[in-house]
Amino acid sequence: MNVIGLSPEELRKRRRNSMIVVLLAASIVLAFVLSMNTGFIRLSPLDLIRTIFGGGTRQQNLILFDFRLPRIVISVLIGAGLAVSGCIMQAISRNALADPGILGINAGAGMVILVFVAFYPTAAAAPAYVLPLLAWGGAGIAALLVFAMSFRKHRGLSSNRLLMNGIAVNSGISAVTIVLILRINPQQYQFVATWMAGSIWGKDWSFVLALLPFILILLSYVFYKALTINVLSLGNALATGLGASINREQLLLLAAAVGLAGSCVAVSGSIGFVGLIAPHLARRLVGRRHQILLPATALSGALLVLVADTLARWALQPTEIPTGIVVAVIGAPYFLYLLVRSKN
Amino acid sequence: MTAINRNRNHNEAPLVASDAVNEASRIHSRPRTAILIIVGGLVALLLSVALSVSFGAADIRFATVWEAIFHHNQHQQLTQHQITQHQIILELRLPRVLGCALVGSSFAVAGAIMQGMTRNPLADSGLIGLNSGAGFALAVCFAFFPGLPYLYLILFSFAGAAISAALVFAMGSLAKGGLTPIRLVLAGVTLSALLTALSEGIALYFRIGQNLAFWYAGGVAGTRWLHLKIMSPWIAAALIGAIMLSRSITLLSLGEDVARGLGLRSGFVKLAGTIIVVILAGSAVSAVGAVSFIGLLVPHLARKLVGMDYRWIIPSSAVLGALFVILADLAARTVNSPTETPIGALIAIIGVPFFLYLANQERREL
Numbered sequence: 268m269n270v271i272g273l274s275p276e277e278l279r280k281r282r283r284n285s286m287i288v289v290l291l292a293a294s295i296v297l298a299f300v301l302s303m304n305t306g307f308i309r310l311s312p313l314d315l316i317r318t319i320f321g322g323g324t325r326q327q328n329l330i331l332f333d334f335r336l337p338r339i340v341i342s343v344l345i346g347a348g349l350a351v352s353g354c355i356m357q358a359i360s361r362n363a364l365a366d367p368g369i370l371g372i373n374a375g376a377g378m379v380i381l382v383f384v385a386f387y388p389t390a391a392a393a394p395a396y397v398l399p400l401l402a403w404g405g406a407g408i409a410a411l412l413v414f415a416m417s418f419r420k421h422r423g424l425s426s427n428r429l430l431m432n433g434i435a436v437n438s439g440i441s442a443v444t445i446v447l448i449l450r451i452n453p454q455q456y457q458f459v460a461t462w463m464a465g466s467i468w469g470k471d472w473s474f475v476l477a478l479l480p481f482i483l484i485l486l487s488y489v490f491y492k493a494l495t496i497n498v499l500s501l502g503n504a505l506a507t508g509l510g511a512s513i514n515r516e517q518l519l520l521l522a523a524a525v526g527l528a529g530s531c532v533a534v535s536g537s538i539g540f541v542g543l544i545a546p547h548l549a550r551r552l553v554g555r556r557h558q559i560l561l562p563a564t565a566l567s568g569a570l571l572v573l574v575a576d577t578l579a580r581w582a583l584q585p586t587e588i589p590t591g592i593v594v595a596v597i598g599a600p601y602f603l604y605l606l607v608r609s610k611n
Numbered sequence: 612m613t614a615i616n617r618n619r620n621h622n623e624a625p626l627v628a629s630d631a632v633n634e635a636s637r638i639h640s641r642p643r644t645a646i647l648i649i650v651g652g653l654v655a656l657l658l659s660v661a662l663s664v665s666f667g668a669a670d671i672r673f674a675t676v677w678e679a680i681f682h683h684n685q686h687q688q689l690t691q692h693q694i695t696q697h698q699i700i701l702e703l704r705l706p707r708v709l710g711c712a713l714v715g716s717s718f719a720v721a722g723a724i725m726q727g728m729t730r731n732p733l734a735d736s737g738l739i740g741l742n743s744g745a746g747f748a749l750a751v752c753f754a755f756f757p758g759l760p761y762l763y764l765i766l767f768s769f770a771g772a773a774i775s776a777a778l779v780f781a782m783g784s785l786a787k788g789g790l791t792p793i794r795l796v797l798a799g800v801t802l803s804a805l806l807t808a809l810s811e812g813i814a815l816y817f818r819i820g821q822n823l824a825f826w827y828a829g830g831v832a833g834t835r836w837l838h839l840k841i842m843s844p845w846i847a848a849a850l851i852g853a854i855m856l857s858r859s860i861t862l863l864s865l866g867e868d869v870a871r872g873l874g875l876r877s878g879f880v881k882l883a884g885t886i887i888v889v890i891l892a893g894s895a896v897s898a899v900g901a902v903s904f905i906g907l908l909v910p911h912l913a914r915k916l917v918g919m920d921y922r923w924i925i926p927s928s929a930v931l932g933a934l935f936v937i938l939a940d941l942a943a944r945t946v947n948s949p950t951e952t953p954i955g956a957l958i959a960i961i962g963v964p965f966f967l968y969l970a971n972q973e974r975r976e977l
Contacts, residue, residue, distance in 0.1 A: 369800075416971060427793045430793060431793055431971075432971070434800055435966045436963070436967075438903070438959050438963060439963035439964075441956075442955075442959035442963070443956075443960060446956050446957065449947065449952060450947055450950075464808070464815075540804075583812075583815075583816045586815060588815055589811070592808040592809075592811055592812045595804050595805055596805065596808055599801050599804050599805035603782060603802070606782070606786070606794060606798055607782050607785045607786045608786075609787075
């Protein structure tokens with residue numbers, strides 16, 4: 268990162284990009300405060316500040332620290348995780364429409380989690396940290412299926428096939444999940460339905476603790492590899508010419524992306540479109556250099572899910588709608604817009 | 612890159628057209644196989660109806676089925692047990708089986724028409740988003756007009772399917788270079804995701820949550836004579852319309868230029884075809900929910916068997932579609948008896964490998 272060698276124009280651009288990242292972070296803090304305020308029981312901003320610094324009543328403490336805060340933290344984490352996962356997949360497959368939801372990876376993770384929950388209806392009894400590990404298995408198998416089917420000898424990965432196979436695997440896994448769950452435990456059907464609609468079901472600190480280490484490790488690995496992603500996103504031929512050992516790097520990064528998506532889905536339910544919208548938004552804001560794009564993507568993803576979750580709690584009070592529905596209502600039109608605008 | 616592509620397209624277009632004109636004179640079809648399939652299919656259909664009526668949570672003998680259907684009112688000395696059985700047959704199972712048959716034909720013919728008109732091998736009313744449009748309209752009805760009679764419900768279902776169709780067509784005309792098969796499917800899947808999300812939101816908010824499963828998995832269990840009475844005239848009319856249109860659809864399937872060159876009013880045919888598709892998909896969804904893949908699977912099978920002529924593909928699809936859904940429903944009831952497996956999930960499990968096969972064919976780069 269030799270800053271001295273840059274032209275003034277490039278320098279200005281970088282400064283602008285850093286500003287954008289800071290602004291994104293600031294909006295997250297703002298959304299955080301708003302989200303803390305939102306809910307069935309209103310807390311005034313003053314109460315909020317007092318409670319955060321330890322001066323609240325018991326009821327306020329309970330609402331804030333045991334109900335709202337863990338959920339907000341989870342929203343932020345899964346937003347960042349899913350968004351970065353999508354960003355890596357888009358770079359590697361060089362397909363602007365790739366997303367762990369569309370590619371069936373979320374569905375794979377979901378199937379394992381749902382079967383696990385159906386077998387052990389008291390999921391609370393099982394330690395929460397096994398959930399991400401389980402989800403990795405499902406996500407990995409789904410990813411393997413989709414990518415292996417889309418790979419052609421001598422021609423590499425066909426990005427259109429990737430999407431088609433993803434859509435197919437996605438609906439196949441969802442169908443198998445429904446049938447399996449009904450076989451194991453018909454009473455769990457409603458849970459499965461709301462899960463598939465994307466309601467964040469991990470709601471207490473144990474889920475935060477289960478998710479946090481994985482997200483931190485994987486995100487820092489991915490950020491560390493930003494330069495490699497830059498090179499890979501240029502295309503196989505060019506990347507080889509620049510001296511990257513493509514297959515190994517691609518595989519490792521893909522594994523990281525799958526791991527991110529899997530861990531997030533393990534606590535979040537099936538939330539789609541985040542991995543699609545957030546990278547696009549970030550790319551518009553800061554350009555294509557992954558050193559800055561990845562953090563910007565993580566922040567926009569976190570912001571998106573946080574806002575969506577807040578809306579989900581606020582929109583139809585006192586009923587709570589699954590967060591995934593709100594994300595889909597925001598995300599689907601954006602996806603269609605991208606689809607219409609993109610040249611094949 | 613784009614220049615090369617344009618060049619190639621420019622060279623290819625007239626070539627393809629002249630090929631197609633040659634083909635038009637001798638469209639590959641096998642009428643004898645087709646007649647065999649239609650007649651044999653109808654016989655198989657009768658058998659499977661009988662089988663499906665007698666199987667179930669309470670097994671009933673064939674003889675009782677026969678009696679219930681044809682001599683229900685003639686025997687006065689029936690035992691209580693027999694009367695119950697007759698009632699199960701007449702009020703629950705028979706309408707259900709007939710509903711399956713109607714729904715199967717509708718989805719299959721809708722798929723066949725769309726595949727012919729758009730020359731898109733992946734066209735299916737479910738994949739393209741029509742089904743979830745109809746489903747969304749139904750969710751709105753359940754929420755805002757609870758207790759609306761089925762007579763009007765089905766009209767809303769049509770409207771929903773029509774809106775989806777309009778949206779997809781609008782996207783097709785807005786997109787640069789039109790919608791390729793893959794982009795059409797992507798648009799359809801996304802539209803479905805959006806509409807399903809909205810339906811779920813409505814279902815949850817208005818506490819019609821017990822119907823939530825309806826949008827995921829479909830169900831034919833609720834079909835009654837009343838539904839059949841209202842549904843069947845629409846479907847019958849649409850099927851007759853489809854058969855009348857089939858010759859024009861064959862021409863369209865050769866390419867729009869060829870069709871126009873042969874004197875076809877392609878705009879009119881496309882409009883009529885779309886209306887038929889909307890009616891078929893709308894009525895089917897109002898009965899079973901948004902079930903995908905039937906319209907993909909069955910017409911491809913029919914085309915493999917009877918050739919490229921839609922005059923044969925459409926009736927064979929209708930028969931095969933009915934047969935397929937009846938058998939799928941039978942499987943759904945018996946696989947995990949007494950719990951019913953949702954028929955939509957079951958059909959998806961059969962349909963997905965086939966979809967994968969279509970999407971991965973070597974010669975067709977989508």
